[in-house]
Amino acid sequence: MKQKLSALALLVSGFSAVAQAAATDDIEKLEITGKRLPSAASEKLQANKLELDGQLLDQLKQQTLGATLANQPGVTSNFFGNSASRPVIRGLGGQRVVIGINGVPVRDMSAASDDQLVPVEPFFARTIRVVKGAAAVIPFGGEAMAGAVDVDDNRIPDILGDWAPSERFEAEAGMNAASSIMGQISDTYAGFAVNAALQIRDQSDYHVPGQAKASDCYNWEQLVGDSRLASRCQVTLSSPVWEYDGSAWVDATPLEDQQITHLGQQSRGKVNNSGSSTINMMLGLSKAISDNQYMGMAVSLLDTDRDIPGYIRRGATDSAVNIQSTVSRIDTKHQYLFTQSAWLNAVDTSLTYSQQQDEEYLGYQLANSFKLSTLQFAPRLTYTLLNAQPGELTLQAERQDLRSDGDDNYLPPVETNKYALYWLQNIEWQQFMLQLGGRYDQIRYDVDLDSDYHFGSGQGANARDRHFDLQSVNASLQWQLTDFWWVSASYTNADRAPSVSELYASNAHYALMIEEQGNAELQHENNESLEYATQLSLGEFTLAASWYENQYDDFIYLGNTGISRGGVAVQEWRQADTLNKGFEITAEYQWQTENLGHFTFSGFVDGVENKPRYHYDNSYDPFDFSNPVEPRPGEEEEYFRRKLDGESMPRVPADRHGLGVHWQYQQASLAINYLHYDKQQDLAQYEQPSASYNMVNLYATWQPAWLPSESRLFARVNNLTDADARPHQSFLRFLTPLSGRSVSVGFSYIL
Template identity: 25%
Template sequence: MTSDVACAAHRRTSPRLAPLPLAAALTFSAFAITSLSAQAAEVSTQTPPVAAAPVTPSGAPEAALPVTFVTGNPLGRAAADLAAPLTELDGRALALRRAATLGETLDGLPGVSATSYGPNVSRPIIRGLDGDRIRVLQNGTASLDASSLSYDHAVAQDPLSIERVEIVRGPAALLYGGNAVGGVVNTIDNRIPREALNGISGATDVNYGGANRERAGAAQLEFGNGQFAFHVDGFARKSADLRIPGFARSAQQRARDDEDTKQPSGTLPNSDGQTSGAAAGASWTWADGYAGLSYSGYDSDYGTVAEENTRIRLRQQRLALASEVRNLSGPFTAFKFDFGYTDYEHKEIESGVTGTTFKNHGYEGRIEARHAKIGPLEGALGVQFSQNTFSALGEEAFVPKSDTTNVALFALEEWAVNQAVKLSFGARIEHSSVKPSSGGNERFENLPSRNFTPGSVSAGAVFALAPAWSVAVNTSYTERAPTFYELYANGPHLATGVYEIGDAQAKMEKAFSTDLALRYENGPNKGSVGVFYSRFSNFIALNNTGQTVEGEDKPLPVYQYAGVPAELYGFEAQGRARVWQGYGDVDVELRGDYTISRNRDTGEALPRIAPLRLTAAVIYGLGHWGARLELVHASNQGRVPSNDLTTNGYTTLGAALTYQFKAGGAQWLAYLKGENLTNQEVRLASSVLRDIAPQGGRAVRVGLRTTF
């Protein structure tokens, strides 16, 4: 499997490291190193290093190594052996899907949509759930940015720096906590090399185009002597204002606007941006494990399309440590340790003056111990711990400074009953504490501290019906503690243009969830179709109250967090079939998903749910050449809350042409992409800004990827 990566040089500064978490991390890492036993590894969960990929027909799958999923299963399993619905994206498939944001990159995969706050900000939504119900991880630990707090806050990761993405849909991700009830998106890079490197290898990726005339470049270099391995990477991208097919504001919104409201068209004002970052890492590797650390920096400066004169400046620095030892003797056969410390800052700047500064710094650690077989059971135990301090400084701060600590214990057990039946059981118990501080702001005085002890359990099974067919089922009960912003928000949020109010007495969110899937895999032909259902008590939703309060320049709509009984259900389907083999290969790919949601008290739909989406693609490969033609249809979304506007359906056409070749001792992939060739007005129902910020119009993008 080819590793894709990134990046161009970037300025780095030293993070402010708290001594206690750093000492704890080093202690755990040292314990992992000294615990190793000299035996061969039974299960490998490492990310492969950058290497030159063999030139294969572009329409056929790339030379595939067995994929071991590390997300949601500490034991390491291929997707077909897991009850959880999983999607993995890497190699050429990731290269051709890469966009400026993580949400846009993953949008359209089964069950995955995106928040889309303009072209520079987009976070994944899974099965209609977003915010703190989706865990966005970086190599297995939280990135600790502020993207779940607000739709205008970017995920502090650039797709150019990512080698692989693993997506666990639904409640099977509960080992990562109640705030993963919707699923987990784990981005994986090789910044801490997980296996021995000999010699020098690297990769570059450059592309230009798109509706925002983006220029992006990335480079990576890795080298080692078989024992010590080193990694450096960097990336940069810059874009102009987004070109759009017509008016920025929808027809429904324009009908509501005052006569003096500006009505831009052709381009989306204040939608330009630039991002850059770099990382360095090193590790000591041996036959049965590794230990290493990495440091990375990320900077972004982009306009927020909700306010014409407001920009966001974002900076994140991250220190990560990781270690794994395998094939130990005794009660535990393997230990795995991951730790990340993050220092994050986000400024909202209006007309050159900083209005609010958001800061988030803290750490998260995770230790997994795989135990020796107990009768028929294989399993793992683990502990996860985290602490972070979030503050919003400035007159327009809408949340108080808050300290959140969390510690959790979890376990996963598997039982292979026979060749046809595999069972799995998981459980997690955690304790969470949230302590607010007014910081002299009278809106946040006398707020209570809150403590929660959520617990979750799950059970799953895979039944092999025939060599190519299987059925997977999952059932779980999950509890999620409300976050500091769901508890304590109270004020105007400059970048989103709304007044947000929390509920300091909010109770835990509880959900019963299940999903069922039928799977098929036979050579190049594979597919799955599944259904899911989640029933929530006290679903904490941010609702438009229909009221307004006076702002500095205009009235602000009031949005309030409130718990409601809710349910979400729907289906997901995907498949790929080889329909022609001869003068080249022709594959047909189909995907579809649909989520229905409702407030069980009122019958009203929950906000920002993607409509029925269908995708059909034809893929052709001949020698070094490959081509893809893709049609995407989204229905109109008429099921919306009473204070929201509906969205129209759309049908877009995309195309891609690729050419793989070998030159100068390197492998090259050149590609040409056409995006929204039908120049449709696309307004995502899942976007809070759908009525003032459509997606980009017709565009072309060219790119070149090299590995050596």
């Protein structure tokens, strides 16, 4: 794995200088009273939320954001190897889940392609907040139709709020686990608050129980009639013998001629080409201008070299996929508190510039190269109306430039301009809390038709500039029936514009093992969402439940064409009405004992369905020439959708239930979490069912007396039972399961 040693040396030397200076220079932390400091929109939003921080977050942290959140109610991950895993919320991910850092959306390539990493480091996070449901559209835009994940890493020290000097050093290593080392310093120097962090992580090819490939990939009967499964399994078959039995053609290949050839080197007990190395560094500064305002800036750099398991192309030699990525980002922020105003609270302004460079190789051949540059500007005004009714008004402007190159490039150069205005207002009256929200977006895509990009042969080849005007509204009401019981209802009507990949993708996308074809004629999709929730708290016992239904008009999805080309299945972006619905139930009980310590027992169950919304009875058949019938509007399109896509959308996460026990006694703690995934048999056309599996994870800590009070030793065990776990929503489930049993130990030194 390559390492950017010069960049590493530069940051380490800077780190040392800051730490040495901080030890000899102090400034007084400012205290602001009489005004509540403005909180993040993801915190203020009245929606179904998860908030992870403190010891719980330390317990859950993994090397990707998706893996960190994958065991939470209503949240899974797409899993593309241990180095690429993006959250999936309520069965939907990609362009319907926004990832944010301190409230600013992360604009990267991971939403467009599952093999791309999310440039967010969970180990830098103070808090990770998950907003589930369409209400997240109001502050984050249509790309948050399923929800949003907002990571607070305080990279720009908030010296008017919750910030205090600290030092942290952490190291972790083990068996079948990544080795990592991290250091972070928050202190003061020459009148500036400083936050500096560095992490280095490395993992070799990871181990799995049994064969890396699923048993289906060794089954002639399943492979012989399914070219898509053969592509997913990365195998070729000897020429089968077909015979007509009087009613259908059947496979009659003699047993000795049923030869399955696996591309690449077969592996047992290990996933080939799955290692990665990462350097992640961050430096933030802020300074108080007066007792009610401050300015700050942060710079960060992420450099990764990742082997991507899965696709193998056979040429003179086998060629596997490798992606080298560099992500740089500059954040600036100014905050002003209106200490003398009766109704104005604060105005804070963020300006963020990020640049991502991805180079995707097949062996030594550059297949795809993307350079994504994004500039984001967002001034936000928070205020309080009469009777202490808080609200906020925010303007968002964004410009994004995508440049592309490579022999197998699947996206043309596109410039994107976005402008949005959103409003949130709380109204409290006795036991009722009402939140109203509205958002307006203008989005424009300008595609560079004069570039050297080679358009393919599908709908994505008909590229043209597009413009969208979007409106979204939300109303959420919570009723506090008693001191221990509340109920809530939420209604959202939201629009989402098609993304760059949905409009313009063209040609083979080898990492996903498909030929992906966009459609430049796609219209915006609309979602009418209803959600009901309740929570009952009796002493140390809490029970909560939620039910949601999203009725999508013109839902944009990646549909089957029924053909293969160049060894991969051809899929194209389409749109049609779709239903997304599900539920989540959680329970928790706290038990404090005098002699045995403190116990927390928790459990949850969740389920989700993503199904086409068909409006006719399937009686129409355009190929029934004996009884020709004129189709009703949209009936012919429904016929072909049923044939090509079936009765379910693809890659829907399976229903789950989980149990957890956390025990704390004096300086020791132990957490055990069990998660069961059901079989997934709600299948799209040409999709195979997936088996059920169980996952058991352990996390233990010990705080010896010879370490500072916040420091600890810890041990982490993932997949204790060494299960063959293949998430149904993963593109790679036939080629690699989740990592087998891994054991790591480490220590965290905190001052």
